[in-house]
Amino acid sequence: MKTKAILLLSVLLTNLAMAQDKEGSEDHPLIPRFGQSRIYDYEKVSFDRYNLATGKTTDYTQLSSKKTIEGEITKIYYTISTSDATTFEIYRNYMNALKAKNAEILFECMDNSCGKYFLDALSKDASFLIPAYYGEKFGYIAGKFSKDGKTYFVTVFAGYGLGEQGYEIHVIETEDMEQKIDLDGIEAALNEEGKVSLYGILFETGSATLKSESYTEIALVADYLKRNPTEKVYVVGHTDNTGGFDSNMSLSEKRAQSVLEALQSKHGIQSSRLKAAGVGPVAPVSTNSTEEGRTKNRRVELVRNSSN
Structure with missing residues (x-):
């Protein structure tokens, strides 16, 4: 009976967390959420261009390297209690998850190694939803992997600021490149x-x-x-x-x-x-x-x- 009660409580807690998600939002099927986080904001478009940051910032407005890609874009901004996760814990979790998918890590950085005003550059170039004050402590990952004939580019930004913890995931789904090139x-x-x-x-x-x-x-x-x-x-x-x-x-x-x-x-x-x-x-x-x-x-x- 005790085991059943624990399982029931776990289901109820999970359902409660899901009920707090933004209406109409959902996790990406290939990139699950971390722990008891909830979806605060969500965007999905069927096709658009996306600027993927692949290098640190050189100044306030410019990324040293970026890659423009096209495809279906999903943006999910999660919040989580600071007692449930740290920035580094979220960062490391998604780094391990991408490596488990045999992803190519295109760029990764934490805090000062990302360059000055890195989140501002992401917000300008890739339209991140996460608040700028989450840049007090942060980590960023850009990766790429293939599955079932499609290529997925993934960016993860885990950030902390003003006593709040959150992270944002962008997934850009593209068709695999044709076998020939011009x-x-x-x-x-x-x-x-x-x-x-x-x-x-x-x-x-x-x-x-x-x-x-x-x-x-x-x-x-x-x-x-x-x-x-x-x-x-x-x-x-x-x-x-x-x-x-x-x-x-x-x-x-x-x-x-x-x-x-x-x-x-x-x-x-x-x-x-x-x-x-x-x-x-x-x-x-x-x-x-x-x-x-x-x-x-x-x-x-x-x-x-x-x-x-």
Whole structure:
């Protein structure tokens, strides 16, 4: 009887917390709430642009780095009793949750490491709902993961101020990138992230022999390099984890070398501007437990080489 009473009390408390949520709001199905927090404010739009902060502030109004993405945007602002959680506890909880989803952490910071007036910059660029005075103590995370054919960008801001504790979660759901990319896409990715995945460069199974359809995307790479004559790049081969580690490492480097040689022989790109490397299965962008994930992991990347 005692166990049943405890369970009933737990259900009642959970229902009470949910009843205090803003009308029409709900948790995001992939990012659950922390503890006994409640939803104070909530917004959801089917499609819009979003500025994702990927670097600290350089001054009052400017982020040193940000990424503009498009998709369905959900914003949820939670409050929680200061006796139930600390800023760092919330921050660490969501960091662990994102890592458990094999998320790529694009940027994370706490307090002074975020730069001056960081929350003000978030409110301006990404329209955060959380009050500015929550910036007394705070932590920020920006992450990215894929699930069921979609890519999710997630930002978490946990903040404390004037004796109040809260956190805000933004989830931007986008369609996974098409397998091929255009010249402007290559340039934008290299400018924003310093690298670009080239899924249109394909090889025969278990081989470094390029398929004929690969030359279209290789030509785009050559066009980029001709448009930017001082640019140098690494051509990096990646595999999934099927097969032996040593064979995958060797195969990935041979595939990168094949692309490098095609850029030289077919497009006249100087060898001094190119360097091939293979990292096999050690830098996946998705899970290797599904065919969809393995397909994403088998790729060639172009990485900006800023060395002299």
